[in-house]
Amino acid sequence: MRYKFLESFQLPNGVIVKNRIVLPPMTLRSSYATGDVTDAEVDFYRLRSGGPGMVIVEMAYVSKLGKSYVGQIGADSDDKIDGLKKIADVIKAQGALPILQLSFGGRIAQQEAVLDGQLVAPSQVPDHHAGMPIPRALTSDEIAQGVLDFGLATQRAIAAGFAGVEIHGANMYLIQQFFSxxxxxxxxxxxxxxxxxMAYGLAVLDEIIATRDxxxxxxxxxxxxxxxEEPTTPGIRFPEAVQMAEVIAQRPIDYFHLSLKSASQSPFMAKEDKEPLFEKYLSVLxxxxxxVAGLIRxxxxxxxxxxxGIAGAAIGRELIIEPNWVQKVMAGDELGLRYALSPLDFDLLKIPKPLRQWLLTRFKNGLVMTTDAGFDPQMPWH
Ligand SMILES: Cc1cc2nc3c(=O)[nH]c(=O)nc-3n(C[C@H](O)[C@H](O)[C@H](O)COP(=O)(O)O)c2cc1C
Incomplete structure (x- = not known):
């Protein structure tokens, strides 16, 4: 069987992507405390870059104020460029396009990761989950600086040899918080x-486009x-999110990436609406x-x-479990695809230790973990 998804496609800027499989960003929490890249991270990406057309490297913080996790990768200072280059280089050497995701944490950041444990956010409103701390509202100057920091981090991604950057406007981090x-x-x-x-996300996008230019x-x-969507009231509902996507699509961007629990799901906040969310986006993009990402295996x-009509299928946890997914499908060896993960294979699969811990506590089902449970973009998961 010859799959269409194995064929190449072209981005609006003319870049050819060799197939439609994408490794979505997945935080490994394995950087040094300084935010510098470790060998464990380089090894993880090397093993998973031989198949997908695009490899999106996990969220990197654009400033110390925007850090979200202990062990998160930093793109906040020029001395990070050499380490970032190591990741970009191994991804390119394996034949994929390396993209760096840029992020600012905000009110769902881990308190241990931010200075003095003080979270920041658009307003002094905590995330709705139990026990989330009250953040401090960002000042106008800090907001303006944050926008500039996304541009500076983009300059570093360019210097490190990345093929592009992805703005993390999803999963409840600061850019989504401004929209919410x-x-x-x-x-x-x-x-x-x-x-x-919409203004903050668009300001970040415009700054990044100006930096590219x-x-x-x-x-x-x-x-x-x-x-x-968000589960709270008030909260983001898809009609507004789709409107924002339409505005974004009028800018010179190369792809739009939807973070979903299940790629083909319909809105969870409008249960009577059975149309898949991705179709709503296709009609405006x-x-x-x-x-799209979410439980694709x-x-x-x-x-x-x-x-x-989807251009790229982002396969997250399944590519953790099966780094040779694309190669096996290309070889007609689908029976050889691995769909469960045994902790006995952690070393073999170059899964860094902090991610092991996360996988073990998250799946709690003994020796064999499957990817059946959805990654919920509405849950802070630290
Ligand atoms: C361990 C882990 C780390 C993640 N880190 C990020 C991240 O840095 N940035 C992001 O946008 N999404 C992140 N996600 C969400 C994934 O990109 C993806 O959307 C999600 O895992 C659903 O796809 P899947 O069901 O194929 O795993 C993470 C998910 C996992 C499992």
Whole structure:
């Protein structure tokens, strides 16, 4: 069987992606305390870059204020460039396009990861999950600096040899917090109406595009990741998120990336609506390619999504478990695909120790872990 998803496709900036499989960003929490890259991270990416067309490297913080996790990768200072280059180099050497995800944590950051344990956010509103601390509202100057920091981090990604960057506007981090009527109670230019809640994400995007124009080549890829819904009231609902996607798609970006629990799901906050969320996005994105993530594991699933118009299928936990997924499918060896993970294979699979711990506490089912449980983009998971 010759799958369409194994064929190459072209991004709006002309870059050819060799197939439609994407490794989505997955935080390994394995950097040094300084945010510098470790060998364990390099090994993880080397093993998983021989198949997918694009490899999106886990969220890197753009400033100390924006750090989210202990062990998170930093892109906040020029001395990080050499380490970042090690990751970009191994991904390129294996034949994939390396993309660096850039992020700012905000009110769901781990307290141990931020200075004095003080979380920051658009407003002084804690995340709705039990026990989440009350953040401090960012000042106007800090917001403006944050936007500039995304541009500076992009310069570092360019210097490190990445093929592009992805803006982390999903999974409840700061950019989503600005868009959220729950997290954002501001009454200045950054909050209130839909336009104003969009303003921060768009400012970050425009800064990154301007940085590409000044310091990068036109082939430098810019992507935007978003989550379409929040479980709170008030909270983000998909019609507004889709409107924002439409505005984003009018900018010169190269792909849009949806973070979902299940790639083909319909809205969980509008249960009567049975249309898959990705279809709602396809209808506004025009020529901008759509990447979706969420519980994708089998070739049949990927093919169905691609036949439905998806440009890229992001396979997260399954590529942790099966680094040779693409190679096996290309070789017609689908029976050899591994769908469960035994802790006995942690070393073999180059799974860094902090991720092992996370996998063990998360799945709690003894020796064999499967990827059946969805990754919930609405749950802070530290
Ligand atoms: C260990 C782990 C770390 C993750 N880290 C990130 C991250 O850094 N940035 C991000 O946007 N999403 C992150 N995610 C979400 C994934 O990118 C993906 O959307 C999610 O795992 C669903 O895909 P899957 O069901 O194929 O695993 C992470 C998920 C996991 C399991």
């Amino acid at each position: 009527p729950h997290a954002n109670q501001r009454q200045d230019q950054w909050g209130g109406s839909l336009e104003r809640r 000044q310091y990068g080549s036109p082939s430098f890829i810019v992507g935007y990741r978003q989550s379409p 025009g020529a901008v390619p759509l990447v 089998t070739p049949a699933q990927v093919e169905a999504l691609v036949q439905a």
